[in-house]
Amino acid sequence: MRSLVFGASAGLGRALARAFAARGHALVLLARDERDLEAEAKHLRTVHGTQVEWHAVDATDPAKVVQVLASLAREPPVSNLVFPLGMAFAGDDGALPLAATVALVNANLISVMATVGVFLPAMLAGNLGNVVGIGSVAALRGRSNNVAYAAAKRGLESYFESLRHRTAATGVRVQFYRLGYLDTQLTFGKRLPFPLASPQPVAERVARGLGRDLGCVTTPAYWRAVGVAVRCLPWPIFRRLKF
């Protein structure tokens, strides 16, 4: 079993790579910085004795991502795709310059779609595998604070919905995790209204969920209530909220 983790060098991606390695998966790690990838790959090989291939890629450049993926070793075939990557900008209030908007949508959405596009035919042919999307509760209802980010993540959710439909009659399983606040660099030091979840248990949960037809899962569980509340707020109230 070989698993590809896109965004593997920090936070949830690192925890996922470790959870998979502990289960004996061979790994393909993708992230921006080769120094981080090299260190993580050494750790996984030394501690778990697993086979690790890594490539430094820039998720804002999907064409380059596809090019790198074409160079992957053919064996063993990649049967799990996991996408714990995300990119957010401060000042994402609807007036981002074009380059920033393109980079943001590329990193959060297009590179994921491009990667799935590379592997899906073989997975369908083998009638086996998992595609795991990682979304955000931030996409539940559009807000002025992260206009483009939420749009990209909402797009991702729609894409995974379609993907689940496409693979419904096959052995390929699609899972989509809508995550609340995670204790990573993205949230570090911020004052947030809800507690942070540690990436490790989330990673364990994702690893346990492989092979199951879960659809969309919101985790940690209390975010389901938050989600319902946020979506049900009547517009006259919602419009006044600043968050």
Added chain:
Amino acid sequence: MSEARPWPQAPTARRRLITMDGSFTADAALQRPDRYAFLSAATERRPAIARGAGFSFAAASFGAGAVTVDFTAFDRILAFDAASGIVEMEAGARLGALFCFLTARGFYLPVQPGHFSITVGGAIAADVHGKNPAREGTFLAQVRSLRLFHPAHGMVEASTTQNGDLFRATCGGYGLTGVIVSARLEAQPIPGDTLTLAIHPVATAREGAERLREWSTTHDLVYAWHDFARPGVEFGRGAAIVAKFSGKRGVRTEAALRPSRFSPERRARLPLSLITPWTVRCINRVYSMKLRRSEGPTTLAAALYPTASSEPYLALFGRSGFHETQAIIPDARYGEYVDELRALVQRSGVTIALGVAKPFAGASDHLRFTGDGISLALHVARDARASAFLAELDRLVIAAGARPNIIKDSRLPRAIVETAYPDYQQFRAALRRWDPERLFRSELSARLGL
């Protein structure tokens, strides 16, 4: 190689940090980087200090206006060679993770501090000691090389043969030369598949010291526990605790460590100290009964990490905390020192909650805690009487030609360190040669004038 961006630069939290002994609190700017891009040379620099588990009793990882760099995300084990026992890891790796990794392969690090949550970087920076420093030396004895980051120098390799001066100043340098990024340590095959603990009651501290000297050459773990609670009755009564490996060498052992969420904040949860002369007597009674029953086979984890099992004891000191003071007393002066200690305890009315002695040997260098003699560590509850007592004890330490432990004693004054450590000025100068800006600083370095 220098970039225009300032260092350190990562998302920043304001956190109230507290030392393990509860003596010092400060609001610190805390960063917790997890990518190597953080370790980029920079021309614009701010004072900083690295932090591992934050378990040191003295404020070595915050204070003095420095940005605290929590390095625990750099926790990867990078390589292991079973032929040489050399293991390479990032400095934020915890000793417990390393213990599980190594013992599963039949190896271990003989020199380890009392708690498995402590990081490799912290153990190097404080040059901690283990359970038989007379034979095994300090943590330094296991360090083959390290990589250090300083924003003015970038990433630098250091060992006894490469950048030797920097290596000397970094091992036991309290984090003041930069951020220790990774290290190569030499692990040893586990000497036997059975570790047997023996308890030898002693009537006095003097007798304890004699036993420690005798057994430090023949045993793998050697220390003594003393009951100093009552200066009038059986002062120093206790036991020498020794353990020895036997059986097959280099065998994989069961590597189960109890998970621990212990932290300085958790230790300080009780609003009131429950340490009184009466509770100390009870604790000592219970502990000495427990000791007697603990004879026989023990686990390596229990023997290496005794602090992990005394978490509830440390919590009894509550929010106001405790003082630990530890000094290496030359063998010839030890008996006399303990006599003076007894007189001082009687005069000052403090209650010594814990006394632990260990045999030491080795030449001190810079501000590393080693030397020839017997180290005696004492715990007292932190109150007004304790401060006066410890100031008096400082005088006894100097008079005995002893050396106090910098990382454990959070109130150690600069004058005492300057007198007790002949290399004080030399270490201070070495820091300034390497880093004229003196960028890496903490409450510890500010208090000691480093």
